[in-house]
Amino acid sequence: MIAHAAIAKAFNIPIVLTTSAETGPNGLLPKEITSMYPDAPLIRRNGEVDAWDNADFRAAVTATGKSQVILAGITTDVCTEFLALSLRSEGYTVFANTEASGTFSRRLADDANRRMENAGVVLQGMFAIVMDLMRDWRNTPGSLQLLPFLDTYLPAYGYVARGHEAAVLNGTLAPGEAGL
Secondary structure, rough: HHHHHHHHHHOOOOOOOOOOOOOOOOOOOOOOHHOOOOOEEEEEEEOOOOOOOOOOHHHHHHHHHEEEEEOOOOEHHHHHHHHHHHHHHOOOOEEOOOOOOOOOOOOHHHHHHHHHHHHHOOEEEEHHHHHHHOOOOOOOOOHHHHHHHHHHHHHHHHHHHHHHHHHHOOOOOOOOOOOO
């Protein structure tokens, strides 16, 4: 979830934060997210499960002027799915980050993802979303900005980049690496 929230900062994308009921069962958003975006709209819903059912949230999303939304929620089969389906019914292009929410079983996640996909929601993981937004390592943001981001939020990819850097810097390409 923290990596998902950081995508907006990396690409300077408008963000709308929301909670369903801060004094209810889900509580506050993690401080790691709210501190990342101290000036972002934070819509404190009064209990609406589907964020789109809240007029303030709808207004905040509309105010971004964007027709594409990247989203995640605490649970895949409720928070993410309900909002994704509502946004699709309003004509938005929706990308659901399949790694940034969870649920109580693999079956529930599969059912929710199938329902979203059938409604035209694009299902992608964090790395695919970042690459889709970047499109070309030479862009800005590109390798200069995103390799540190990936090193922080996708360490396995960071290890690959560090290993490549070390081999190039010290001239120790392993047999078979040259020409790959």
